[in-house]
C-alpha cells in the first residue's frame with residue numbers, strides 16, 4: 001500500500017532542508033499540517049463513518065455521567081458563582097453538548113452561572129461546535145491552543161478532555177548498546193526511513209529518568225513532551241478547580257515495561273489498525289498511549305492534588321452509569337430499544353474487550369480544600 005498524499009512532498013522537502021526530522025515533527029505534520037493533516041483536513045474522523053470510535057460516539061450517557069461529576073465539583077468548590085468549563089480537543093462538540101444538556105436539565109442553578117470555553121487545534125470545527133451547541137449559545141466562547149497557553153487566559157472551574165493527550169505528537173526512542181537514541185525520519189530510495197541517533201533534546205532522557213523508565217536493549221518507546229507542556233499551561237490558566245483527563249494509557253511502569261518492546265504507536269484508518277505510520281500521510285490517525293505517571297508527577301510539581309486515578313469502568317460505575325441505565329429502564333422506550341441501549345452502555349464499562357479498562361480517568365485539583373468526588377465513593381457502598 002503506497003498511497004501518496006501531498007504530505008509526502010511536504011515532509012520530503014523538510015527532510016531535504018534539515019537532513020532529517022524528529023518523529024515528533026513527522027507526526028505533528030501528519031496530524032496538524034493546516035488543511036492537510038489528519039485532524040486539520042475536512043472529513044469525518046470519529047464514529048461509524050470515521051476511522052475510530054471514542055466513548056463519546058458510543059452513547060450520550062458518557063457525557064451525562066461526566067456531567068454528574070462536574071456538578072459535584074461545582075458543589076465542593078467554595079466559589080460556585082463563576083464556574084467555567086473548558087474542553088480541550090473538543091472535536092465536533094458532542095461531549096460538550098451531552099454535558100451541557102444534562103447540566104441545563106438537572107442542575108439549573110449551576111447552569112445559570114456556567115460558561116463553556118472550547119479549545120480546538122482545528123479552527124474550522126468551531127462551526128460544527130456552534131451548531132451542536134446551539135441550545136447553549138450564550139454560554140460559549142472559543143480559544144485557540146496558543147491563546148489557551150498564552151498565560152492571558154485564566155478561569156476557575158473544570159478543564160476536561162477526552163482523547164486529547166493520545167493525539168499529541170511524540171518523540172520516539174530506542175535503547176541501543178551505545179545508550180538511548182532518538183528515532184529520526186529521513187528519506188531513502190524514494191520513501192521514508194528511520195535512523196537512530198543522539199536525542200534531539202536532553203528533555204527526553206530527563207523525562208524517562210523522572211518516571212523511572214529503564215528500557216531494555218532494542219526496546220522502543222515514545223516520549224510525549226507535549227503532555228507535560230500542555231499540563232503546565234493548563235495549571236497556569238486554572239485558578240481554582242479541577243482537571244479531568246480521560247484517555248487510554250497506563251502508569252509508567254506498565255507503559256515502559258520491556259514486554260512492550262515496540263512501544264504503543266498505532267495508526268487507525270477506517271476502523272482498521274495499522275502499525276506503519278509512513279502510509280497514507282494525513283489520511284490515517286497516529287496515536288500513542290498516555291503516560292499517566294507523568295501527568296500525575298508533573299501535576300504534583302505544579303501544585304495539583306491527584307484526587308483520583310483509575311479505569312474508566314470504575315469511574316463510570318461510581319459516578320452514575322447505573323443511574324443512567326435505571327433511567328433508561330424506567331423510560332417509555334420500547335423493550336427492544338432498552339435492550340439495545342443496555343448493550344451499548346456495556347461497551348463503556350466492560351473491563352475486558354470494551355472501553356472500560358484501557359481507558360483511564362485522572363482527576364486533579366488546584367486549591368480545592370475538600371474535593372469530595374462521586375468517583376471517590378466505593379462502588380456499591
Ligand SMILES: C[S@@+](CC[C@H](N)C(=O)[O-])C[C@H]1O[C@@H](n2cnc3c(N)ncnc32)[C@H](O)[C@@H]1O
Nearest residue numbers: 039054088089091119120121122145162163167
Ligand atoms: C482524538 S481527537 C478527540 C476528539 C474528541 N475529544 C472525542 O473524543 O471524540 C483529538 C482532538 O484534539 C485536537 N487537538 C490536538 N491538539 C490540541 C491542542 N493542543 N489543544 C486543543 N485541541 C487539540 C485535535 O484537533 C482533535 O480534534
